[in-house]
Every structure is written in structure tokens, then in C-alpha cells.
Amino acid sequence: MKLNKKIAPLAVASALVLSLFGVAQSAQADEITGTITITPTSGNVSDQFFLTSVATSVGAPVGFRGASTSQIFQNGVLVGNISNLRTTSMAVTAGTNGLDGNPAFMDRSVINTNNFVSNKQLNSGLLSGGPLQTGTFEYRYYFHALNTSLDLVNDKYLSLTLTYNATTGAWSIPVAATATSTSLTASASGTSVTLAATVTPSGTAGNVVFKEGATTVATVVNAAGPVSTTLLGVSDGPHAYTAEFVPTDSVAFTGSTSGTASINVGALPAPATVTGNITVQVAQGIGGGVLQLTASSLTANLGAVVNSGGTLNASGTVTAVVDDSRQSDAPAFSLTGQVGDFFDGSKVLSSSYLGWTPTVTGVGTAGAVVPSSAVSSEGLRTAKVWATGTPSAANPQPTTTSASALLQLRAPLNTASGNYSALLTVTLT
Numbered sequence: 001m002k003l004n005k006k007i008a009p010l011a012v013a014s015a016l017v018l019s020l021f022g023v024a025q026s027a028q029a030d031e032i033t034g035t036i037t038i039t040p041t042s043g044n045v046s047d048q049f050f051l052t053s054v055a056t057s058v059g060a061p062v063g064f065r066g067a068s069t070s071q072i073f074q075n076g077v078l079v080g081n082i083s084n085l086r087t088t089s090m091a092v093t094a095g096t097n098g099l100d101g102n103p104a105f106m107d108r109s110v111i112n113t114n115n116f117v118s119n120k121q122l123n124s125g126l127l128s129g130g131p132l133q134t135g136t137f138e139y140r141y142y143f144h145a146l147n148t149s150l151d152l153v154n155d156k157y158l159s160l161t162l163t164y165n166a167t168t169g170a171w172s173i174p175v176a177a178t179a180t181s182t183s184l185t186a187s188a189s190g191t192s193v194t195l196a197a198t199v200t201p202s203g204t205a206g207n208v209v210f211k212e213g214a215t216t217v218a219t220v221v222n223a224a225g226p227v228s229t230t231l232l233g234v235s236d237g238p239h240a241y242t243a244e245f246v247p248t249d250s251v252a253f254t255g256s257t258s259g260t261a262s263i264n265v266g267a268l269p270a271p272a273t274v275t276g277n278i279t280v281q282v283a284q285g286i287g288g289g290v291l292q293l294t295a296s297s298l299t300a301n302l303g304a305v306v307n308s309g310g311t312l313n314a315s316g317t318v319t320a321v322v323d324d325s326r327q328s329d330a331p332a333f334s335l336t337g338q339v340g341d342f343f344d345g346s347k348v349l350s351s352s353y354l355g356w357t358p359t360v361t362g363v364g365t366a367g368a369v370v371p372s373s374a375v376s377s378e379g380l381r382t383a384k385v386w387a388t389g390t391p392s393a394a395n396p397q398p399t400t401t402s403a404s405a406l407l408q409l410r411a412p413l414n415t416a417s418g419n420y421s422a423l424l425t426v427t428l429t
Contacts, residue, residue, distance in 0.1 A: 030153070034058035036141055036160040039107075042172035043122075045131075050082060050118040053107030056158055059098040060143035064156045067147035068097050068104070070118065071157075072126060074137040078152060080126030082139070084115040087147045098143065122171060134166040136174065177254045180204055184243040184258035188234070188265050196228040197243035197258060206247040206255075212239060222248070236266025275299050277423045289325035289391070289398070291333055293428040296321055300407055300424075305415075311374040312411040317404060320426060322364070325398035326391045333390075335403060336367075338383040338425050344418030349411060351422055352379040356386075356405040364389030364401030372410040383427070 035057040043050070060068065070083035086097040094116045095106030106117045123131040142157040144150050163174045184197050195218070197208050208227050210218040218229040223245075240262045247253035259275055278298040300316035307313075322335055337356070342349035355372030367385030371377070392399040 030156050031159050032058065032061060032143075032156050034158045036139065036158050038139070038160065038173075042170065044171070045121055045123040045169040047121065049108070050120070050122045052117070053105070054117055054141065055105040056098055056103050056141055058158070059101040059103055061156055062101070064143040064145050065099045065101070067144040067150070068099060069142045069144065069150065071140045071142055071152065072122075072130075072132070072137060073140055074132055074135070079130050079132060079137070082118050082120065082122070082126070084119050085147065085150075086116050090116060098141075104141070123169075132164045132166065132171075134164060136161055136163050138162070175252075177250070177252060178204075179254050180245055180247065180256040182208070182243050182245045182256045182258040184210075184241065184261040186239075186241055186261035186263040188263045191232070191234050191236075191265060193231045193234045193239065193241075193263060193265060194228060195231070195241055195243065195261070196226065197223075197245075198226045199223065199245045199256070204245075204247060204253050205249070206245055206253070209244045209246060211242050211244065217241070234265045238262065238264050277421060278426070289327065289330075290323075291326055291330075291428065292323045293335070293426070294321045294323065298424060298426060302407065302409055305409070305411065307413065310413065312409070312413060312415055314409045316407050318407065318424065319402070319404045320386070322387070322389065322401040322403065322428060323398050324389065324391045324401070328391050328393040330391050332388055334388050334429050335386045335401075336383045336427050336429075337380065337386045337405070338427075339380040340423045340425070341381070342420035342422040344416075344420045347416050347418045347420070349415055349418075349420050349422075350379075351381045352377050353411045354380045354407060354409050354422075356380060356384070356407050358386050358403065358405045360387050360389075360404075361402045363392070363399045364403070366403070372408040374410045374412045386426070 037055045038051050039053045054070070066087070068086045069081060072079040072082050086099070088099050090097050093110045094114055096102065096104050097106070097116070098104030106114060108114045108117060120126070139160045139162055140157045142150070142152065142155055144155045161174065162171055164171045178201065180199055180201065182197055182199050184195060187194050195210050197210070199206070199208065202225060206223060208220045208223045209216055210229055217231055220227040220229060240260045242260055243258040245256050247255055262274065276299045296319040298318050298320065300318050302314035302316040305312035305314045320335065322333065324333060339351040339354055341351050353372060353374055355370040357369050358366040360366040364387050366387055370380060370384050372379060386405055387401055387403040389399060389401045
């Protein structure tokens with residue numbers, strides 16, 4: 001009974017906060033650094049109490065130790081007060097309010113109806129600022145300069161972002177959506193084109209929308225693994241497609257779009273296959289015939305590095321095919337490769353640590369081995385010869401050169417962690 005007598009006048013004092021409905025706060029200048037921990041981490045507006053406990057990692061700053069309250073904001077606008085006013089005279093059994101500069105903690109272990117934690121259901125009684133709308137909202141733990149005049153614009157506060165579903169009444173601490181990635185390949189047979197898409201992580205449910213430019217050409221509904229579709233009666237010529245993944249649960253997973261998959265339909269020769277971040281430049285042919293590069297696989301995942309021999313090591317293979325149907329006296333061709341630095345956001349891993357070992361089958365000569373080293377070296381940071389060759393003398397038989405290169409990375413042990421990506425540029429002249 002003694003405790004109830006102490007709480008009652010504080011509930012009256014909290015009316016000072018309720019009179020401030022409509023306060024808009026677009027700036028966050030008065031938010032202080034720290035965290036709020038609550039239990040439960042999810043619930044429903046129908047629950048008897050909004051919170052069971054609340055704790056802060058910091059206490060009230062000097063000059064803001066007159067009182068504390070808990071407020072609900074949405075889109076920077078006050079929705080309403082959610083707790084009794086807490087002053088330095090708050091009952092000890094109700095918890096600590098943080099007004100002495102130490103972290104605050106209040107729960108319902110001693111007093112089940114502890115209105116200093118929260119004094120109402122989430123939507124019930126939140127002034128005319130409620131109810132909440134579907135989306136995110138803020139739970140703010142305020143430290144007020146005065147206990148007689150509460151300034152929700154200039155007083156200091158900690159903020160915790162929560163989500164709310166107005167249809168179900170459920171609220172929770174948001175969980176970051178899992179990122180997805182989508183890859184796409186295209187193949188042609190006559191006037192038919194088959195598009196095959198793979199979404200990772202595997203088993204992620206959603207729709208895969210195949211597009212040519214901005215035009216949707218096919219949709220696979222409720223995909224949960226590798227999917228494919230075949231387009232019939234495709235016009236002759238070059239075509240470029242993408243695959244867009246639209247997750248069924250957009251809260252748990254993000255959408256993703258593949259790179260472009262290019263294909264020639266009909267009698268036109270197949271173009272170089274370019275995927276991911278790799279570009280290919282083909283020099284103009286000299287004399288009769290053509291000098292043509294078909295990229296078999298210019299994308300390589302070197303995988304996770306291995307600590308061995310005092311360096312971080314990784315390897316992978318890229319391949320390319322050169323067809324040369326030019327005149328027999330045409331100059332020799334040169335296939336070169338160059339890799340830019342690896343990046344992961346602002347992190348940089350020099351491509352000077354990357355080398356390769358070229359090999360050639362068919363007609364042609366492999367370029368020199370470029371050693372990889374974790375100490376100062378040039379590596380593939382500058383263009384290096386992958387393969388060279390000359391046209392066939394058995395006209396019109398073309399010369400085919402199949403080139404492969406084993407990429408080898410030896411990076412220093414102090415390389416920053418990250419998922420690095422670099423651009424490989426292959427040039428045929």
C-alpha cells in the first residue's frame with residue numbers, strides 16, 4: 001500500500017508528457033549514445049503490459065537528471081507516453097531510473113504492475129497520436145532537465161527502433177533481412193532460348209522474373225531452387241537477359257537481380273560470354289576472316305584463403321578460346337590479361353599479390369608464368385601475355401587456341417578480413 005501511494009502522484013505528473021502530443025522531431029541532435037535492452041523482444045498490442053523490463057547502458061547526462069519517462073514516436077512525431085514519470089524519489093523497489101548518472105534498470109519481478117516500466121498496452125491510451133501504423137517506430141527513454149516541464153525536443157534520450165504490423169497487432173525488434181544473390185545463364189538452340197537461374201541461399205522461396213531489358217519475358221512462381229524457362233520463337237540476333245528474384249518473405253530475405261546473360265540467336269556467331277565484373281575487348285580483324293574471342297569462363301571464385309608458408313594462399317582457374325580465320329599472313333595475335341585491385345568497400349587488397357600460370361592446348365603459345373608473392377611485386381596489376389598465336393595456313397581452316405590460366409594469390413598475413421572482388425580485363429589484339 002505504501003508503494004501505491006508513491007506511484008499515484010507520479011502518474012499525475014506524467015500527464016505533463018501527455019500534454020505534449022504532436023511534438024515533431026525531425027532531427028536527432030538530442031539522442032545520446034547508448035543502448036536500450038527490453039524484454040520481451042516481441043509481443044502484441046493485446047498483451048497486458050507492453051514491457052516486462054527495460055535497461056539502459058548509460059545514465060542521465062549532467063543537467064538532465066530531473067526526471068525520466070518513456071515515449072513512443074513514429075516518423076519523428078510523438079504518438080504518446082508509455083510510462084509513469086520517474087523522479088529521484090521513485091520507490092527503490094520499482095528499480096533504478098538512471099537519474100544518478102548510472103544505467104537504469106526496471107522490471108516487474110518485485111511489483112507486477114510496475115508502471116515505471118510501462119503503464120499501459122502499446123496502443124491503449126497513447127493519446128490521439130495513436131494507434132501506430134504499420135512500419136517502424138521508436139521507443140525512447142528520456143532524461144529530462146526538469147520534473148515539472150518536460151521538453152521532448154531538447155531533453156536527452158536513448159532510442160530503440162521497433163517494427164509494428166497494424167493488421168496482426170504484433171511488434172518486435174527488427175531482424176536484418178538475409179541477403180540473396182541470383183545468377184543467370186542463357187543458351188540457344190535454333191529460335192529457342194533457355195534461361196536458367198539460381199538463387200542463393202538455396203531453398204529461399206519467391207518468384208523469379210526473367211526480363212529482356214525492361215520487358216518481362218517469363219515468370220516462375222514460388223521458386224525454391226534452380227529454375228529454368230524456355231522462350232520459343234526468339235528473333236535472330238543478339239539478346240540480353242536478366243533474372244530478378246522477388247522473395248515471398250521480404251522481411252526475412254532481400255530481393256536480388258542477376259548480371260546480364262547475353263546470347264546470339266540464329267545464324268550469327270556466338271559473342272564472347274561476359275559475366276559478373278569482367279569485360280572483354282576484341283581488336284578489329286585484319287584482312288579477310290575474323291579474330292574472335294569466346295570467353296568460356298572468365299569468372300573465378302578463389303574461395304577462402306589458407307594460411308600456409310607465411311602467406312594467405314588461394315587459387316582458381318579462368319579459361320578462354322581464340323578462333324582465328326584471318327589470312328595466313330596476318331600478324332600474330334596476343335591475348336593479355338590484367339587484374340585491378342581487390343576491393344571490399346573501403347578495404348583494398350593489391351592485385352600485385354596475384355599471379356598466374358598460363359597453359360595452351362591446340363595451336364598457340366602460352367605466356368610466361370607470373371609468380372605470386374606477398375612481398376613487393378608487380379603480379380597481374382599490369383597487363384601480362386596469356387597466349388599468342390598466328391592464323392592457320394590451311395585456309396579456310398581456322399586456328400583454335402584454347403587458353404587456361406591458374407590464378408594464384410599469396411597475400412600478407414596481416415591482410416584485413418573481407419569478401420574481396422576485383423575486375424579481370426582480357427584483351428585480344
